[in-house]
Amino acid sequence: MDFGKSPESPEQALAWIDKHGGKMSMYVNGKPHQPSECEFFESRNPANGQLLAQIPQATEVEVDFAVQAARKAQPKWENLGGTERAKYLYALARLIQKHSKLFAVLESMDNGKPIRESRDIDLPLVIRHFYYHAGSAQLMEKEMPDHQAVGVAGQIIPWNFPLLMLAWKIAPALAMGNTLVLKPAEYTSLTALLFGEICSEAGLPKGVVNLITGDGRVGEMLVKHEGIDKVAFTGSTSVGRKIRKAIAGQKKELTLELGGKSPYLVFDDADLDSAVEGLVDAIWFNQGQVCCAGSRLFVQEGVADVFHKKLKARMDKLRVGDPLDKSVDLGAIVDPKQLDSITQLVQVGLEEGGEVHVGSGELPDSGCFYPPTLLTEIDPACRLMQEEIFGPVLVGSTFRTPDEAVALANNTRYGLAASIWTENINLALDLAPKIVCGVVWINSTNQFDASVEFGGRRESGFGREGGWEGLQAYTRLRHLSKDCLQVLESKTGILKPATSEIDRTSKLFIGGKQTRPDNGYSYPVFSAEGKKIGLVGHGNRKDVRNAVEAANTAKSWGKSTAHLRAQILYYLAENLAVRTEEFAKRIVSMTGENSLSAIQEVELSIRRIFTYAAWADKFDGGIRGAPIRGVALAMNEPVGTIGIICPDENPLLGLVSLIAPALAMGNALVAIPSEPFPLSATDLYQVFETSDLPKGVFNLITAKHSEIAETLAGHMELDAVWYFGSSKQSASIEKASATNLKRTWVNHGLCRNWKEAKQGEGKEFLRQATEVKNIWIPYGE
């Protein structure tokens, strides 16, 4: 009683390649594009090593041509309006549906994934993505009136889901009125090029979608190209980091969807058989070449032996073989190079110890195959537990308590996804917010839908794809200023005290206490007339270290109730209000502004705190319309610990505009106030001290922005850094942020009118202060 073979025919896909004489063209400006002198590289079927096609390697000329085509097409595409763009997206969805088998077979031949997966998972998701975004385009003008297209997107996608990642990139970009240049991975260009033909068939205006092929060099040229406004990358963390650095300071929007080492937690009350089956979908889906693969298995000690036994028995039933065979579970690894890398990593990793079980199913005699593998007794200290293997290799360990499960789950540089298996809803819903990641699957794994966001935290990248949040990545706000910010220098003057008052030296504010700066230095602050009006501590990198440490002990702020945070903000506003006059005077004396304007700044600051106190319990998440019986939550979580370098202008309002939303959303902060006018901030200490804000939630370091910006941006325990100062630090901050790939929000030297509500407050600030976490909760008895 064997299953036998039931192969899907490759004929139509081969015929499509033959139609092009085996030599493919890029797709630029609405036409197949083949440069006159061009190098080609080979695309092979990893299952049998057969040559599928020759793919052209783009050069600077083609990159430039494609970007120019996209630039030229962009305004017209955007101005078509949502409904017209929706029609095109709808047509694309329909056409892909009509050719879905060809796409699926071609994908499996090019990538090596089982036809079941390309046919039953990838293609339906691709089609769904275009339908969903046809809807997004339709609704854009009405629902997102403040948003406009970013412009031209440069998109680079990986080889593990060639067509699906293309859809994730292209559909939202087009919906929001952007045009784009996309580069598929060099191993897997074919379905992208077939998609190019579909664009022509759909009558898409020329230049809206441009597809260029080649290796990493082409990607590098593309992201650095000055005609690009937005870079979207899915791929390895190391390349993501390079991109972050390469485009630092170029005013390009960036979203990164990078690697992962996602935990898979099995509790002793779980349906163990179903949890075993879940692993088949977690780590043996697409041969484990999935960024969000549940690759770290943690089983509660009491059931670990039983669970591992069940798992091994299940592994022995897995069938590895010809990707076009409809009865295989695992197909081929994408390329011999990747196979080598998996083999190497496992071999070297096992020198540190561990138990190996390999699925007993047969492997084909030739081709690029790796067996389903389980490595148990792998501990956090092991390389295999830390590094992404990107193959069908599961590493496992055990845990004792829910707290320990969370600790193990979070003991990683990555933060993409997590699966939690338990029949106890209290446990599941308690744990879901505690795991640092973008997606949590309860009693399930690897669930995707266009309506549900996907993306990571930490070194798994930033930005979301899918859902409402995904649209943010392809839009920018209309009302932001394009004017350059004037650099404000610190005032200088004489070091004589201005009055005969008692000397007041402002210290730093760290861990709820006023502390002296580490280096023992202070610097004077002069009034607009050049009189010394105070001394402030000269903060340095060690003060940053101390402040971040203090902030990280205050993380429970993020878990306190929104009501409590609102109350504290109201209290803060109240305490500030009674000192309006004093704060206004301080602004006048530092900046030389007229007192009316200064009073207005203080009053606006109070109002702004009120605004975010109001938002604290109203910036809700949502429930997404995923096609499951269950709910897919989109929950707004605090980003974590944020370093904020405040604007030099509007010394009080600038600071308040940034810290109030961050505090309201539950973040802990390390703020650096206006460099020339720091006293409005240091005057706030007493307001904070009397407003019940838990210690460590807000920390302030007076410092020279240029001295401290990179330290802050490079600090690996900070989850985000914001920069609104007037010195030209945006580029160096973006560059330094690549250390742990923290989120950055910088002004690129452009000004912002803090007094105007459209620029100075609103959802833009709340979004920057939050991360969306999607929690999939299937239900049913």
Next chain:
Amino acid sequence: MKTQPLPEVKNHRRIQHCRLPNKVKDQTDKLLRNSGIKLDLDWVTSVQANTSAIERRCKTLPGRRSIKKANQAAWLLKSVSCIDLTTLSGDDTENRVRRLCRKGRIPVRADILQKLGFQPGSITTAAICVYHEMVRAAVRSLEGSGIPVAAVSTGFPAGLSPYSLRLSEIGESVKAGADEIDVVISRRHVLSQNWNALYDEMKAFREACGDAHLKAILATGELGTLRNVARASLICMMAGADFIKTSTGKESVNATLSVSLAMIRQIRDYFERTGFKVGYKPAGGISKAKDALTYLSLIKEELGNRWLQPDLFRFGASSLLGDIERQLEHFVTGHYSASYRHAIA
């Protein structure tokens, strides 16, 4: 329509390579009959069944396993040999039962069997399943065929007749010549989580069966949750059931893949922990050859090949056979078949 060439000798060989159902019977190890174990409530209450996850597995299975051509023909013949050909109607008569039994002896037209490389008479259904009053007629009609008679019992289908009558009904059927007794459980014991009562009842049924094999019908469509289904499965095995069976065919929801998965996972665990192999019988609602293949795939994947023999797997079905015959004829002729070309039961 592309016509398929008539199968040649090559095909026969391939089928034979796939282990012929009638020969397999001889090759398999003799079953050690499940004698049951003491009721282990800790085990029972630790059993979980996550409905969404189970459904997901079932939904993806047909896409994961596809059985074509000669393999499919072999699997379909295997299905035939696992069918409990059934009639359970108020209007059953002895002649009607005789007709059914004849079909059980000759389930597939001789010429089709021959083309598949089988001697006529070499393939029969696994059993004939009837009400008690029809047992004698069935036994008579099946004389010499080796096909066992199964009787539904214990106040089938609701199981709500007096306890003493339910018990004695088993004895009567055994006396009348039934080799297998399909008993219904008291659903109320499951719904009120009265596991002791369910265990005791099943144990008494088993004793009443003597040497006759006991199939415990859970009536899964009336148990409310998959968790209940899984726990009830385990109790019945602990009490000594030889088979666990989904349904009477009279509930509004009968055999489903989800219910099957929940039940056979318990069979697997029971075997792992006690060494006893218990059989599985989905009944009701399986009428297409394609469904039969999916069920067999599920059994193969979750329990393994040993459970693909009629001593451990049965289909409780009446119309399934007709569809299988049509598919087999399609395989040997290359043309889609018509139902009137095949004998009715």
